[in-house]
Amino acid sequence: MDIDKVFQDQLIKITQEAAISVYPHLGKNNKNIADEAATNSMRNNLNKMNIKGNIVIGEGEMDEAPMLFIGEKVGTNKGPELDIAVDPLEGTNFAAKNLPGAISVIAMSNKNDLFSAPESYMEKISYPKGIDHNAIDLDFSLKKNLSNLADAKNKKLENLRICVLDRPRHKKIIDEAKSLNIDVKLISDGDVSGALLVTDEKYNVDLFLGTGGGPEGVLAASALDTYGCGFQGRFIFDTDELKKRANEMGIYDFDKKYKLDEIVKGDSLFCATGITQGDLMNGLEMKNNKMVVKTLITHKSQNMKKIVTGEIDIKK
Ligand code: VTB
Numbered sequence: 001m002d003i004d005k006v007f008q009d010q011l012i013k014i015t016q017e018a019a020i021s022v023y024p025h026l027g028k029n030n031k032n033i034a035d036e037a038a039t040n041s042m043r044n045n046l047n048k049m050n051i052k053g054n055i056v057i058g059e060g061e062m063d064e065a066p067m068l069f070i071g072e073k074v075g076t077n078k079g080p081e082l083d084i085a086v087d088p089l090e091g092t093n094f095a096a097k098n099l100p101g102a103i104s105v106i107a108m109s110n111k112n113d114l115f116s117a118p119e120s121y122m123e124k125i126s127y128p129k130g131i132d133h134n135a136i137d138l139d140f141s142l143k144k145n146l147s148n149l150a151d152a153k154n155k156k157l158e159n160l161r162i163c164v165l166d167r168p169r170h171k172k173i174i175d176e177a178k179s180l181n182i183d184v185k186l187i188s189d190g191d192v193s194g195a196l197l198v199t200d201e202k203y204n205v206d207l208f209l210g211t212g213g214g215p216e217g218v219l220a221a222s223a224l225d226t227y228g229c230g231f232q233g234r235f236i237f238d239t240d241e242l243k244k245r246a247n248e249m250g251i252y253d254f255d256k257k258y259k260l261d262e263i264v265k266g267d268s269l270f271c272a273t274g275i276t277q278g279d280l281m282n283g284l285e286m287k288n289n290k291m292v293v294k295t296l297i298t299h300k301s302q303n304m305k306k307i308v309t310g311e312i313d314i315k316k
Helices: 006-025 031-046 092-097 142-153 168-179 191-199 214-227 240-248
Strands: 052-057 081-090 103-110 121-127 161-165 183-187 207-213 230-236 268-274 285-287 290-299 304-313
Touching: 006 031, 006 081, 006 092, 006 103, 006 268, 006 290, 006 304, 031 081, 031 092, 031 103, 052 214, 081 092, 081 191, 081 214, 103 191, 103 214, 121 142, 121 191, 121 214, 142 168, 142 207, 161 168, 161 191, 168 183, 168 207, 183 191, 191 207, 191 214, 207 214, 214 230, 214 268, 214 290, 214 304
Parallel strands: 052 081, 161 183, 161 207
Antiparallel strands: 081 103, 103 268, 121 207, 121 230, 268 290, 285 290, 290 304
16 A cells, blocks of 8 residues: 655655754763654654654664654544654764764654564665666675676676765775775764665765664665665674564574665655755755755655655754
């Protein structure tokens, strides 16, 4: 079933307002306060929606997060049953330090269509549309993935560019890229945006890969699906606690590589509003008491993918 188009504008408003709520906290060196503001705003607005919403990706598990925890019910309890994934402030460091890349993100699907998993890391890889899904795999070497990509895109291997989170755990990937003469775009945080850089040639990223947050992987997968891009993810359940929680959520095969259509099924909506300047969209900009806000929205069944500009009056 297609998700009603009325929710497009409502989701845009939700991420816009969450983003604006972070504005006073930009550069104040306090990640928690900034995150709390965005989470509060998002939760208040979600609870006004005529939906039976279930948070499947949120701020944490019930016992550790007071708001928008996994399993929390949101909405007026009238309307369709929907799964919701949120990251009210993706890039808390960016916001606290007023650096580029902070966004506010939400995704929505029909009930049981978004993957629900404990807060864990995920190995992930995303790639542009038009590539055979058997050509790219988490278990292939970087060289094999890139050679397959180069063939499919009719490009020279050394002209490809990859994006990776700048972490010591990615040394092997980065070293291998260097030895292949491949340009690497290193990002310090924010791998929802990073994974989406394969959606358009203008970003000049042919492959995003590496280990980051599982929730961020599910969120990115929703937008990638609408763009027709590819994604593969493998959760890392490396503690007894995580394994137990995964079991409780119905996950028994800890080594499974999930394809995009196993992470996001059917229709989905995705919205991300820029807080600070980013690769995907501009950040918040105050102009004559109006906040200019840019939001990327995708809606799979409508084949909609666009950046919407809002001008919002800021009450003094
Ligand atoms: C990424 C990134 C996030 O966490 O998922 C990353 O998208 C992974 O975790 O913005 P580590 O920082 O522990 O490597 C963030 O940087 C923060 O949630």
